[in-house]
Amino acid sequence: MTMNSPNTTIVISDDSLTMGERSAKVTITFSEPVFSWPLDAVDRVNTGKLSEFLPVPTTKPDMERKVWSATFEPDANVDGGTNNRISLDLGRVTLGIRGAGGTGVGRATSQDFSVDTKRPTxxxxxxxxxxxxxxxxxxxxxxxxxxxxxxxxxxxxxxxxxxxxxxxxxxxxxxxxxxxxxxxxxxxxxxxxxxxxxxxxxxxxxxxxxxxxxxxxxxxxxxxxxxxxxTDRPVLNSATVKGDQLVLGYLEETALKAVDEDAAKDAFEVFFTSPHDPTIDATPSVSYPVKSLTMDATKKTVTLTLERPATADQTVTVSYTIPDTRTYAIQDLAGHAAASFKDRPVSNNTSDNIPPVINSATVTGDQLVLHYTARKELDAGHKAAIDAFTVHVNGDLNAVTDVQVNATDKTVTLTLTHPVTGGETVTVAYTDPSSGDDPAAVQEVDGDDAASFSAMGVGNTPDTTPPVVSGATVTGDQLVLRYTETNLLDAIHKADNGALAVRVNEVDNAVTDVQVNATDKTVTLTLTHPVASGDTVTVAYTDPSSGNDPAAVQDATGNDAASFPARKVDNRTPPPPPSPHPRVSDTDKDGLPNAVEDQAPGLPGPDGAAPVAGDGNGDGVQDSEQLAVGSISVVLSPTGASKPGDAPTTFVTLVDDSQGGKTNSESNAQITSLEQKDAPGQLPPGMEMPIGQVFFETALAATGSSSSSSETFSLYVDPALGVNGHWAQDGSGVWANLASAPYGGKMVTEGGRLRLDFQITDGGAFDADGKVDASITASGAPAHMPLSIAGQASDEGHDGFWF
The missing domain is CATH 2.60.40 (Immunoglobulin-like)
Incomplete structure (x- = not known):
C-alpha cells in the first residue's frame, strides 16, 4: 500500500496569525490509515511552536487514524512574513492501523500563512x-x-x-x-x-x-x-519696495502701537545690490539711509522713505534691530515688541519704464506662442483679455479661447479654437486696452504695458521630427522621462501604461498612470511601489505601431517618439532624514531632560494630594526641579543599555539624602548622573535582573571633614518587576542586598510603588571610586534572588558570592 502527496492535505485553521491570536489548529488528512511518523518528518516553522500530531478520535471505522491534528502557537513579538508553511515527508510515514502497510511517497505541504505578533513603534x-x-x-x-x-x-x-x-x-x-x-x-x-x-x-x-x-x-x-x-507679538509678513518707498507688512491680532517715528527709523538698515560690474571683483552692496518712517497702525504697515530711490535692476534687503529704548520699537498695543530680523529679501516693484517688446510668434497645433524681449519677467497674475488678440488662418478668423503667461520664459500662449496644420498662413495682432499702464494687458511685473502691434506673420513650419528621449529621473513613485523636442509634446494623446516597462533591482514595478507636460516636454510615470534611495532602476518604452499612433508618446503635431530598450534611470530619491537633535531642557542640571522626568508616574502628594505626573517620590515637587531627585525611563530588559528596540519601558526614581523617600530640605546633595546599564554577563545562579543595573553618581553635602560619611538613598520601582531587594557587588565580587536590615535598609510599598531604601558609605565597599571625596559612584540592581538558597558562587568561580 502506498500514499502520495496529492492524496494528503495539510490545512491550518488561520492563515493570518497576529498578536491577539494564541494558536491555530493544523489538520493533516490522509487517504489511508497512518500508524505514525517521527517528529523530525515535519518541517517546523521558526516563528512558532508546533505540538505533537495526534489522531483525531472518530466513530467512523473508515476514518480511523486518517485525520491527525496539532496546535501551532505563534511566538511573541515576531514578524515572520507571509511565506510560512508546514510540510510532511510522506516517505517517513508508516501506513496501516498497526504499521504493516509500508510507507508513503512524496511530500505534503500546507497553504502559506502569515505570522505577525510584533507591535508597531x-x-x-x-x-x-x-x-x-x-x-x-x-x-x-x-x-x-x-x-x-x-x-x-x-x-x-x-x-x-x-x-x-x-x-x-x-x-x-x-x-x-x-x-x-x-x-x-x-x-x-x-x-x-x-x-x-x-x-x-x-x-x-x-x-x-x-x-x-x-x-x-x-x-x-x-x-x-x-x-x-x-503669537503675542507682531510678525513681519511682507516687504516690498517701489522707488524710495519700502513697505513692511505685519501680522497682528489688533493694531500696531504708535511710536516716535523719527527715532524708530534708526532701527532699520536697507542694502541695495546692483548688477555685477565686470570691471571690479565683487558685486557692490550699498547701505541706503532711511530718511523717514511712517506707520499705519490700523493697516499694520511701516513705510520707510529712503534717501535714494531703488532702480529696477537692484536687489534689496532690509534688517531690523529692536532698539534699546523699547518705546521706539515696533510693537502691538500691549507693548509686545516685534522680533529683530536680518537681510530679509524685499520684492522690488520699481518700474524700469522700458516695456516688453514683441519679438516673434510661432504656432503648433492650437498653441500660438508670442515671444517677448523684456528686462524683467512678465506679469503672470495680470494678463490681456482673449479679445485683445486677433488671429487669422489663411484669411479666416480663428478665435482665441485662452491666454496664459509664462513669466520666466517671457512668452504669451494663445489657445485657438481650431488647430493649425503645417504650411497654413497665420497672422496675429494685439491691441493694448488703454494708453496708460493697464492691469488687463501684456506687461512686465513692474506694470509697464507692451505696445499694440498690427497683424504680423506667425512661424508655421511643418514639424516632421519626432521627440527624442534625453534623460530619465525617479523620486519615490514618480519617474520622469525628458524629451528633446522643438515644439510641444501632445498632452491629450499619450502612451498606455503597459507601453512602459520599469524594473527596480531587476524586479518589475508596474506603471499605474502616465501624465504628459506639453511645455516642459516630460512624461511622468506613477509606479506601483515607491523607489528607495540606492535602488537600481531601468525603464523601457515600446511604440505601439510603426506609424504615428494616438496612443503613444508624441509631439503636438503627431510625430511618435521611437521605442527604446531598457535604460538606466537617475535615482534621486533622498535617503531618510537624520533624526533631529533638539535642544534639551534640564532645569535641575542633573543630566536628565525635563521632558523625561516630567513623564514619571506620580505618587500621592503630602496630606493625600492627588498624584502629579513627574513627581516620582510624592513630595509635591516635580523631580525636574529638584537636585536630589531624579527619574528616568528604562527598558524592561536585562540588556537595557544596549537599547533593544522592541522592549517596553518603565520608570525608576532615585532620591538622594532620603528620609523615608523624601529629601532633606536643608541638604544640598545633588544627583549628577542616573542611567541604565546592562546586567553583568555572569550572575549567581537564580538571580534575575529585569532592568539590568541602575548606575548613579551623586555629590554629597560638604561636611568639612576628611572622614567618610554614610548617605541614605531610596529607589522607587514598579512592584510588577517582582524584585526582592537592591543588590550591589563590592570590590571583591560579593553580592549583597542593601535594602535589607543587616545593611541598614528596607523595602516599603508606597502609593502603588515599591520603595527600596539603602545606605552607601563614601569611600566604602559599595562606592565604586573607593575614595572619601564627598561623592558616591555606585551600580546596583533591583533584582530577585531565591532567598531559600544559601550564598552561592557563579559557575565561573570569580568569587561572585551573595548574602
Whole structure:
C-alpha cells in the first residue's frame, strides 16, 4: 500500500496569525490509515511552536487514524512574513492501523500563512518651520510641518492620536506618501495672544495598528519634537519696495502701537545690490539711509522713505534691530515688541519704464506662442483679455479661447479654437486696452504695458521630427522621462501604461498612470511601489505601431517618439532624514531632560494630594526641579543599555539624602548622573535582573571633614518587576542586598510603588571610586534572588558570592 502527496492535505485553521491570536489548529488528512511518523518528518516553522500530531478520535471505522491534528502557537513579538508553511515527508510515514502497510511517497505541504505578533513603534519624529520663522518658535499666522516615522506601515493614524499641549496649535490632516510608514501634517499657530514654553507632543500608539492589525503600545509615547509658541507679538509678513518707498507688512491680532517715528527709523538698515560690474571683483552692496518712517497702525504697515530711490535692476534687503529704548520699537498695543530680523529679501516693484517688446510668434497645433524681449519677467497674475488678440488662418478668423503667461520664459500662449496644420498662413495682432499702464494687458511685473502691434506673420513650419528621449529621473513613485523636442509634446494623446516597462533591482514595478507636460516636454510615470534611495532602476518604452499612433508618446503635431530598450534611470530619491537633535531642557542640571522626568508616574502628594505626573517620590515637587531627585525611563530588559528596540519601558526614581523617600530640605546633595546599564554577563545562579543595573553618581553635602560619611538613598520601582531587594557587588565580587536590615535598609510599598531604601558609605565597599571625596559612584540592581538558597558562587568561580 502506498500514499502520495496529492492524496494528503495539510490545512491550518488561520492563515493570518497576529498578536491577539494564541494558536491555530493544523489538520493533516490522509487517504489511508497512518500508524505514525517521527517528529523530525515535519518541517517546523521558526516563528512558532508546533505540538505533537495526534489522531483525531472518530466513530467512523473508515476514518480511523486518517485525520491527525496539532496546535501551532505563534511566538511573541515576531514578524515572520507571509511565506510560512508546514510540510510532511510522506516517505517517513508508516501506513496501516498497526504499521504493516509500508510507507508513503512524496511530500505534503500546507497553504502559506502569515505570522505577525510584533507591535508597531514610533521610530522618529521631527518638526520643520516655514521660511523666515524664528528657529523653534511658532508665531502668529505661521505654520510648521510635523513628521512621524514608524517602524512599519500603520493605519488608523490621525490627528486625534497626536497629543498636543492645550493652546499650542492645531494639527491638520495626517497624510502618508510612502504607504503608511512616514506621516506628515501641518501645525498651525493658535489664534489669540499666546506665549508657551517648550511643547513636546506625544503619540497615542494604541490608536493605530500595523497592516496585520497589531495595535501599538502606549497612549503617551514621547517624541523628539520641541517647539515654543509666541503669537503675542507682531510678525513681519511682507516687504516690498517701489522707488524710495519700502513697505513692511505685519501680522497682528489688533493694531500696531504708535511710536516716535523719527527715532524708530534708526532701527532699520536697507542694502541695495546692483548688477555685477565686470570691471571690479565683487558685486557692490550699498547701505541706503532711511530718511523717514511712517506707520499705519490700523493697516499694520511701516513705510520707510529712503534717501535714494531703488532702480529696477537692484536687489534689496532690509534688517531690523529692536532698539534699546523699547518705546521706539515696533510693537502691538500691549507693548509686545516685534522680533529683530536680518537681510530679509524685499520684492522690488520699481518700474524700469522700458516695456516688453514683441519679438516673434510661432504656432503648433492650437498653441500660438508670442515671444517677448523684456528686462524683467512678465506679469503672470495680470494678463490681456482673449479679445485683445486677433488671429487669422489663411484669411479666416480663428478665435482665441485662452491666454496664459509664462513669466520666466517671457512668452504669451494663445489657445485657438481650431488647430493649425503645417504650411497654413497665420497672422496675429494685439491691441493694448488703454494708453496708460493697464492691469488687463501684456506687461512686465513692474506694470509697464507692451505696445499694440498690427497683424504680423506667425512661424508655421511643418514639424516632421519626432521627440527624442534625453534623460530619465525617479523620486519615490514618480519617474520622469525628458524629451528633446522643438515644439510641444501632445498632452491629450499619450502612451498606455503597459507601453512602459520599469524594473527596480531587476524586479518589475508596474506603471499605474502616465501624465504628459506639453511645455516642459516630460512624461511622468506613477509606479506601483515607491523607489528607495540606492535602488537600481531601468525603464523601457515600446511604440505601439510603426506609424504615428494616438496612443503613444508624441509631439503636438503627431510625430511618435521611437521605442527604446531598457535604460538606466537617475535615482534621486533622498535617503531618510537624520533624526533631529533638539535642544534639551534640564532645569535641575542633573543630566536628565525635563521632558523625561516630567513623564514619571506620580505618587500621592503630602496630606493625600492627588498624584502629579513627574513627581516620582510624592513630595509635591516635580523631580525636574529638584537636585536630589531624579527619574528616568528604562527598558524592561536585562540588556537595557544596549537599547533593544522592541522592549517596553518603565520608570525608576532615585532620591538622594532620603528620609523615608523624601529629601532633606536643608541638604544640598545633588544627583549628577542616573542611567541604565546592562546586567553583568555572569550572575549567581537564580538571580534575575529585569532592568539590568541602575548606575548613579551623586555629590554629597560638604561636611568639612576628611572622614567618610554614610548617605541614605531610596529607589522607587514598579512592584510588577517582582524584585526582592537592591543588590550591589563590592570590590571583591560579593553580592549583597542593601535594602535589607543587616545593611541598614528596607523595602516599603508606597502609593502603588515599591520603595527600596539603602545606605552607601563614601569611600566604602559599595562606592565604586573607593575614595572619601564627598561623592558616591555606585551600580546596583533591583533584582530577585531565591532567598531559600544559601550564598552561592557563579559557575565561573570569580568569587561572585551573595548574602
Amino acid at each position: 514610533l521610530k522618529s519624529s521631527s518638526i520643520a518651520f516655514a521660511p523666515y520663522e524664528s528657529g523653534s518658535t511658532l508665531e502668529a499666522g505661521k505654520t510648521a510641518t510635523l513628521t512621524f516615522t514608524f517602524s512599519e506601515a500603520v493605519k488608523g493614524f490621525d490627528a486625534s492620536d497626536v497629543n498636543l499641549f492645550p493652546g499650542s496649535g492645531t494639527l491638520g490632516e495626517l497624510r502618508s506618501i510612502d504607504g503608511g510608514i512616514t506621516w506628515s501634517a501641518t501645525l498651525t499657530a493658535p489664534k489669540g495672544d499666546t506665549i508657551l514654553g517648550t511643547n513636546s507632543p506625544t503619540v497615542n500608539l494604541s490608536g493605530l495598528t500595523d497592516l496585520a492589525g497589531n495595535a501599538g503600545d502606549g497612549r503617551s509615547q514621547p517624541t523628539a519634537i520641541n517647539y515654543a509658541v509666541d
